[in-house]
Structures are given as structure tokens and as C-alpha cells.
Amino acid sequence: MSTTEPAEDPFAAPDATTGIGSAAGDAPVQRLRPPRHRVSPRAPVMWALGSLSGNLLLLAGLLVVRWFDWFDLAWWVWALLAVNAVVGVVVSPLVRYRVHRWESTDSAVYTQSGWLSLERRIAPMAKVQTVDVEQGAFARLLGLATVTVTTASAAGPVKIEGIESATADRLVAELTRRTTAEAGDAT
Template sequence: MSAPATVTMADPLWRPSPRARQLWAINAALLWLPVFALQAVGAFVGSWWPTWAQISVAAATAVLALLHVTVVPFWRYRVHRWEISDTAVYTRTGWFTQERRIAPISRVQTVDTERGPIDRMLGLATVTVTTASSAGAVKITALDQDTADRTVAQLTEIAGTNVGDAT
């Protein structure tokens, strides 16, 4: 009996827009704003904390926020990939925990485009491919608006020609 064939899966080919790094940096900075606001309120109201403790906590928070805002977007950009073939949608996402998803075209139910306020400001969009899967939708994030529009059109055309069970 022969050994089973080893199949290696290639990484998806395409990266998100280079402006994805700005999007992720802005989103990270917005996450840290309430933390800094609470620390500022605590500094003025919470006189029971010694000044050295307040400064230490503020400095540690600033270092963590700076790392999150500067390092994570570049790391995510190196990891995030996507690709569409005639048979499937492939994505690789994450920064700390990385996830690879493959959604067969035959299982595609809907294809949507989403643009939040920061996405619009940067000319970006997210394409969401909803499938008949308990794992949830596949998202291709931070695409240029034109790329997102072409991707939706391509997926719609491929899914329309593919007779599948999308249930």
C-alpha cells in the first residue's frame, strides 16, 4: 500500500490595499482613546493613587498603544491575503492568531460590500462572501473600492455559472 499523496496549499496571492495599514492603525488608535480618557479622568479625580503609580500606568499604556498602532498594522498587512478562483474564495487573516479560509463557490449565497466611515475616508471597502457554512461569512477586508467592485462582480458571475447547493 502506498503512502497518501501530500497536498500543499498555496497561500492566496493578493494583498489588501496598502492603505489597509492606515485603516488598521486608525482603528487601533480609536480603541485606545477610551483607555486614555479613563486614565485622564482618574488622574484628576483619583487623588488616592500616588503620582508615580499614575505616571507608570500611563507610560505602560502609551507603550502598548504605540506598539498596537505602529507594529500590528504592518504585521497584519504581511499576513492578510485573498484570492478568487473559479472554484473557491481563499483568505488568510489575522496577526496574533492567523486563520485560513476556503469557501467553495458552489456554497456562495450572497456577496456584499461594506464601507464604514474610516473605510470611505480612505477609499476602501470590505467584501463579505456569505456561504452555507456554520463557520460564518468570509471577509476580504481593506480593498480599494474599485477592486472591491470588480471582486463582487467576478464572484457574482462565477457563482451564477456554478450550479451548486448553496444551502
């Protein structure tokens, strides 16, 4: 089995030797492909702005401490803040943009998220209970939205962060139409 573009599929094993998995015998090895759609190209800006505002708040706090000379701040406090800012504003948004993907079919919602740890979530349409759209301040500024699909399980929410608001509205309408067709209490 060849490695299929590891850049495209972060879940692909580094090489084909995944231990006992391949030894399953007759059944061909199945792989999940990544979800089809990327999030909006403006999503990394949204994540960066979120991180930037948090870091600026921290910086302001530290400057206040320094100004009033409440206690000594070691050099590494500033270094940590700088690292945290660089990672949060530059590295993490870029990596997340490469990782975050989503897809909605007639039967399920499928997402991929994370940056250090990766996660793929699948929620069957028949089990969807609520569909929420939310827009934070930065998201509204950039015309983005976050769609959260929940099921009856507390462990099950599927979140699509940073897609265009128009796409989000279309997605919600579609999800609502599909899920209202389903009967039962979805447990």
C-alpha cells in the same frame, strides 16, 4: 523537502520534520500556497487609525479619571496603555499587512488573515450565499472596503479586509455573477 521562503508562507512548518505527516508514503506532500493578492498598502494605515482612535478614547477616559481624581491610577495602567497603543498602531498593522492575502477563482474564494494566530479560509463558489461590502469611517477616508462572503454555515464567513473600493466593487460583481449561476440551497 526544502523550506520554501517561510517569510512568504507563514503556514510552512519551521522545518520539514512535521511528525507523521511526511510518512504518508506514496502520495507527495501537498502544501497550500498563500493566496495571490495582498491587501491595499493603505490597509495598515486603516488598522492603525482604528487602533489609534480606540487608544485615544481610552486615554481620554483615564485623563478624565485623573482630572476628577476619582481613584488612583498606578503607573502600570499608563504603561499598559502605551504598550497596547504601540502594538495596535505599529506592530499589528505591519504584521497583518504581511499576512493578509486574498484570491478569488472560478471555483472558490481563498483568504489568509491574522497576526498572532493565522487562518486560511476557503469557501467554494457553489456554497456562497451572500456577498457584503462595508466601509467604515477610516476605510472610506482611505478609499478602502471590506468584502464578506458568507455560506450557509455560521462558521464559514470569509472576510477580505482593506482592499481598494474599486477592487472590492469588481470582486463583488464577479462573485455575484459566479454564484447566481449555481443552483441548489447550498447546504
